[in-house]
Amino acid sequence: MDNEQTINYAIKLDIFEGPLDLLLYLIKKNEIDIYNIPIALVTEQYLQYLKMIKALNLDLAGEYLVMASTLIHIKSRMLLPVPEEPEEEEEDPRAELVRQLLEHKTFKEAAANLGERPLLERDVFTRSALLPEEVEKTNTDEEELMEISVFELIEAFHRIVSQIDKKVLMEIDLEKLSLTDIINNIMEQLSVTKSLTFEDLLKGKKDRRRIIYTFLALLELIKLRMIKAYQTSVFGVIRIFPAVES
Amino acid sequence: MENIKAVIEALIFASDAPLSLEKICIILSDVEKQEIKEALEKIVLEYNERQSGIYLQEVAGGFQFRTRPELSPWIKKLKSTKPHSLSPAAMETLAIVAYKQPIVKSEIESIRGVDVGAPLKGLLDKKLIRIVGRKDVPGKPIIYGTTRKFLEVFNLKDLLDLPNLRELKELNQQQEIVEQEIVEKTTEDISNL
Amino acid sequence: MENIKAVIEALIFASDAPLSLEKICIILSDVEKQEIKEALEKIVLEYNERQSGIYLQEVAGGFQFRTRPELSPWIKKLKSTKPHSLSPAAMETLAIVAYKQPIVKSEIESIRGVDVGAPLKGLLDKKLIRIVGRKDVPGKPIIYGTTRKFLEVFNLKDLLDLPNLRELKELNQQQEIVEQEIVEKTTEDISNL
Numbered sequence: 031m032d033n034e035q036t037i038n039y040a041i042k043l044d045i046f047e048g049p050l051d052l053l054l055y056l057i058k059k060n061e062i063d064i065y066n067i068p069i070a071l072v073t074e075q076y077l078q079y080l081k082m083i084k085a086l087n088l089d090l091a092g093e094y095l096v097m098a099s100t101l102i103h104i105k106s107r108m109l110l111p112v113p114e115e116p117e118e119e120e121e122d123p124r125a126e127l128v129r130q131l132l133e134h135k136t137f138k139e140a141a142a143n144l145g146e147r148p149l150l151e152r153d154v155f156t157r158s159a160l161l162p163e164e165v166e167k168t169n170t171d172e173e174e175l176m177e178i179s180v181f182e183l184i185e186a187f188h189r190i191v192s193q194i195d196k197k198v199l200m201e202i203d204l205e206k207l208s209l210t211d212i213i214n215n216i217m218e219q220l221s222v223t224k225s226l227t228f229e230d231l232l233k234g235k236k237d238r239r240r241i242i243y244t245f246l247a248l249l250e251l252i253k254l255r256m257i258k259a260y261q262t263s264v265f266g267v268i269r270i271f272p273a274v275e276s
Numbered sequence: 277m278e279n280i281k282a283v284i285e286a287l288i289f290a291s292d293a294p295l296s297l298e299k300i301c302i303i304l305s306d307v308e309k310q311e312i313k314e315a316l317e318k319i320v321l322e323y324n325e326r327q328s329g330i331y332l333q334e335v336a337g338g339f340q341f342r343t344r345p346e347l348s349p350w351i352k353k354l355k356s357t358k359p360h361s362l363s364p365a366a367m368e369t370l371a372i373v374a375y376k377q378p379i380v381k382s383e384i385e386s387i388r389g390v391d392v393g394a395p396l397k398g399l400l401d402k403k404l405i406r407i408v409g410r411k412d413v414p415g416k417p418i419i420y421g422t423t424r425k426f427l428e429v430f431n432l433k434d435l436l437d438l439p440n441l442r443e444l445k446e447l448n449q450q451q452e453i454v455e456q457e458i459v460e461k462t463t464e465d466i467s468n469l
Numbered sequence: 470m471e472n473i474k475a476v477i478e479a480l481i482f483a484s485d486a487p488l489s490l491e492k493i494c495i496i497l498s499d500v501e502k503q504e505i506k507e508a509l510e511k512i513v514l515e516y517n518e519r520q521s522g523i524y525l526q527e528v529a530g531g532f533q534f535r536t537r538p539e540l541s542p543w544i545k546k547l548k549s550t551k552p553h554s555l556s557p558a559a560m561e562t563l564a565i566v567a568y569k570q571p572i573v574k575s576e577i578e579s580i581r582g583v584d585v586g587a588p589l590k591g592l593l594d595k596k597l598i599r600i601v602g603r604k605d606v607p608g609k610p611i612i613y614g615t616t617r618k619f620l621e622v623f624n625l626k627d628l629l630d631l632p633n634l635r636e637l638k639e640l641n642q643q644q645e646i647v648e649q650e651i652v653e654k655t656t657e658d659i660s661n662l
Contacts, residue, residue: 048390141371148345150429155483285522286536329478343479
């Protein structure tokens, strides 16, 4: 093996996808008829390649060795004398290998053909902008209501409280509040508007006592089944509806 | 309806996936299927005649507007995202799954002559192939098939739209049976969508 | 350039936001701004003359194809028939919640082997699962369960109607088998999507 060949082998090495690929390369390089493979020649060149790979200290996948033994086996079978009157049609020892090679070649070509098609996001592109209708749709999706449990209400409550500026929480509210007043107030508002958010009820006065009282009032009303609380999404706005249409 | 063509055009345009004839029929319940078909053909023709920048492509069991392939250099200038490219190993594995599905890993490996674990995983991640089920043989190997996304990405109407394999027919007399099965499978797939 | 109009049309179509004249000028650097303007006007005219289902609209400092407003009832019909789509991760998570509810996140994660924060959030948003309560153990983890909507979407009478649930319950002591079946069921579910 001369030097030029060595370099050639080394360069070609990483483009092979396994032993079948290597064999196809050897067949092409030697301009061999795939249906009539000179098995001795191909086996010799194949083994040279394996030596190359080993010499380069590259990992030799087990499949390459399996193929090597297959080739040697076929070669030895080819050397056996053909019986003069074969009992039944003896299959060419190369047949199975040829079938495998043809199949492999077919799919290599198929892969190449697929790659040449107009590929999405490479050659052809679809509409990617959101249409106004789609923007609308997402909004209405969020408006889809789900009934929430008291637990979820507490979650939401906790979230609201934690969002409030700490300083505001420190302020003392001088307004006198009673639970009954707030309950009456909520029911009164609901009789007018049919639906309220938790934030509506607080009317922007996000002081701790009002929040807690409002919250307790809601819990009481839910317990009494006077109102229903809904949430648009898990962390969405809580909406309160009268339990019974008045 | 005054302008079926315009409605269909708008529907296909607004749909975020290829829109099937069946779905158009459901939406335009008052219009005959034949009439819808004719309108679709007319739209295809018109966009081609106009030498428009977009065209109506029949893909993945439906219709979708796409930009013309020859204009891709301009679109690439617009888009910063790189197209997903497949390695030769992945591409070959995909071709085998596409043509021989439903297929198990060991069958792919016997064709490729190497382990295909990595390319299979990559193709699953890219949603170009999917697990169809498990084969009822010892070890219950996973059966793979291509997805609708595969058809969309490779601009294919259906699996029959795959280019013919040159030599496979000689190699495999059962090819027709396989194809028949693929047709049945595809019809099923489409109706499951 | 042979067909500026087609290129501009394709660019506007493929752009993910309204495409400004300036940006088109940058991409078609060899073409005069005036020529681009004229091409844009021609496109607008052509779509109007053709009584097409889509038209070129100048919006937000750019150009964008849109469906004609008068066709919006049809588009709404299209969007309302949109099937529920779930990612495989979401589907798997949902299956686990469905079969093993009430369940906490860490239990789902020990089954799936990956973080399920995102799919859980998605399922909650889609109202397919809900927070049932908190487990009375340190850290008070959230307990999840399926919703009524889940039953509706999956066409189930009740949770007992879930395939194999009863069998799963009987097997409950043999945790590993149960989990294996869920994985298989999930794989099936995913492939049916």
